[in-house]
Amino acid sequence: MAATVIIGAQWGDEGKGKITDYYAERSDYIVRFQGGNNAGHTIKYQDEEFKLHLVPSGIFREGKKAVIGNGVVVDPKVLIEEIESLEERDIDTSDLILSDRANLIMPYHRAEDLLEEKLKGDLKAGTTKKGIGPCYSDKVGRFGIRVIDLYNPKSLRNKLEKVIPMKNKLFDAYDEDEEWDVEEVFQKYRDYGKKLEKHVEDTSVILNEALNQGEDVLFEGAQGTHLDIDHGVYPYTTSSNTIAGGACCGSGVGPREISSVLGIVKAYTSRVGTGPFPAELEGDLGEHIREKGGEYGTTTGRPRRVGWLDLVMLTFSARVNSFSGLAITNLDVLAGLDEVKICTGYRYEGKEIREFPADIEKLYDFDPVYESFEGWEEQDWDEIAEKGYEALPENAKEYLDYIERKTEVPIKHVSIGPKRDQTVEK
Numbered sequence: 001m002a003a004t005v006i007i008g009a010q011w012g013d014e015g016k017g018k019i020t021d022y023y024a025e026r027s028d029y030i031v032r033f034q035g036g037n038n039a040g041h042t043i044k045y046q047d048e049e050f051k052l053h054l055v056p057s058g059i060f061r062e063g064k065k066a067v068i069g070n071g072v073v074v075d076p077k078v079l080i081e082e083i084e085s086l087e088e089r090d091i092d093t094s095d096l097i098l099s100d101r102a103n104l105i106m107p108y109h110r111a112e113d114l115l116e117e118k119l120k121g122d123l124k125a126g127t128t129k130k131g132i133g134p135c136y137s138d139k140v141g142r143f144g145i146r147v148i149d150l151y152n153p154k155s156l157r158n159k160l161e162k163v164i165p166m167k168n169k170l171f172d173a174y175d176e177d178e179e180w181d182v183e184e185v186f187q188k189y190r191d192y193g194k195k196l197e198k199h200v201e202d203t204s205v206i207l208n209e210a211l212n213q214g215e216d217v218l219f220e221g222a223q224g225t226h227l228d229i230d231h232g233v234y235p236y237t238t239s240s241n242t243i244a245g246g247a248c249c250g251s252g253v254g255p256r257e258i259s260s261v262l263g264i265v266k267a268y269t270s271r272v273g274t275g276p277f278p279a280e281l282e283g284d285l286g287e288h289i290r291e292k293g294g295e296y297g298t299t300t301g302r303p304r305r306v307g308w309l310d311l312v313m314l315t316f317s318a319r320v321n322s323f324s325g326l327a328i329t330n331l332d333v334l335a336g337l338d339e340v341k342i343c344t345g346y347r348y349e350g351k352e353i354r355e356f357p358a359d360i361e362k363l364y365d366f367d368p369v370y371e372s373f374e375g376w377e378e379q380d381w382d383e384i385a386e387k388g389y390e391a392l393p394e395n396a397k398e399y400l401d402y403i404e405r406k407t408e409v410p411i412k413h414v415s416i417g418p419k420r421d422q423t424v425e426k
C-alpha cells in the first residue's frame, strides 16, 4: 500500500469516512492534511455512531497512529472536546499525533468568518462558520498562531500583541460588538497547549521515517476536489488545497512517496453551501434522494442540495488528482428509480462544453446534457455484499461501467450501504 491518498471527487460528503476506515485497517498511519473542523465524518463502530470533525477516523483501529498534519487548521477547544468525548466512550487516543506546525483557529477567526460572510452578500460561500477561511488567511498573511507557539510564552504573547489590536480595530470599524483581550486569549491558549502537549510532534519526520521503514500511510482528504481553493468553484470553495497534491504540502511528505490516489465518488452529486450546481435536482426527485441518502450535513445539519452524477466534474477531478482508482458510494440510494441519469456535458449557445469553466458564473447559464440509464430495483444489499460485485443488478453494473469508461479510471470499490461490510470490491 505504501502511501495512499483518499480524495473526495465532488463537493465533499462522498462517504470518504467509511472508505477511509476500510483502508485504515491495512495502514499504520492515518493522516489528515488539510481543512479543520469544517469536515465531518460519521463512523459506525461496534454498532455505535461517532461523529468526528478533527481526529482522523483511524483512531478506532488499535495500534494505528492518527496524525493531524501541518496543513490542518486546528481549533484546540474542539480538538480537546473530541479527545475527551472519545476517551469517555473508551476509545484510546494515546496514538493521536498533532503537528507542531499546524495553525490554530483563534476566537477572532470564528467571528471573522461570520462577518466576512455577511459582507460578501451574494458572494458568500455558505461556510460552516468554524473560522476556517480567516485562519488560512492569517496563515498565508503570516499572522498565524501555530501549535508550537503554545509552548513558547514569549513568542505567543508577542504574536497576540500584534494581531489582536488589528482584529479589534477591524470589528470596531464595522460597528461589531466583538473585542479580544491579549491576556485572556493568551491564558486560554496556554491552557489548551497543556492539554494537548503529549500529542504534539514533528509529524513530517515521523511520517517519512515510517515510510522509510516500509510502513503504510493513509492520507485522508476532507471536503472535496471542487471545494479546492485553486481548482474548485472559487469563490464558493473552502480555503485549503483539497486535491491529492495537498497531501504533500499538508504533511511534509514528498510527491514521490505517494503510490496511489483513490477518488471517492457518490453515485449522484450533493452539495452544501451556495454556488452554481448544473445537474441539481429540485422538486420531488431531489427530495426523495435527499431523504433516502440522509443528505444532511454532519457538521451543520443543513440539508444538502442533490443532483445527478456530473461527469464533467468527475473527469476534471480525475485529471487534477491523477486518480489511480475510484470508490463509488451510495449506489443503493439510487435503487428503485425507473430512470437514472448522468450529466455528460453542458450546452451553451449551441455548443457542447465538456470542461469546467474557470469563470464559474457561466455555469448558471449552462444547460446540462444527460445520458439516461434504466434504473434498478431495491435489493437485499447484505446478500449482495456477501456475494460480491457480480451480484449487483445488471443495470447498476452498466451504470458503473459507463463511469469507468468515461473517466478512464478503474472502479475498485462500490459501497452499497452505511455499514462497514456493505462494500464490494471490483
Ligand code: IMP
Residues within 6 Å of the ligand: 011, 012, 013, 038, 039, 040, 125, 126, 127, 128, 129, 130, 131, 132, 133, 222, 223, 224, 227, 236, 237, 238, 239, 272, 273, 274
Ligand atoms: P468553510 O470550509 O467552512 O470555509 O466553507 C466553505 C465552503 O465549503 C462552504 O460551501 C461549505 O459548505 C463547504 N464545506 C466545508 N466543509 C465541507 C465538508 O466537509 N463537506 C461539504 N462541504 C463543505
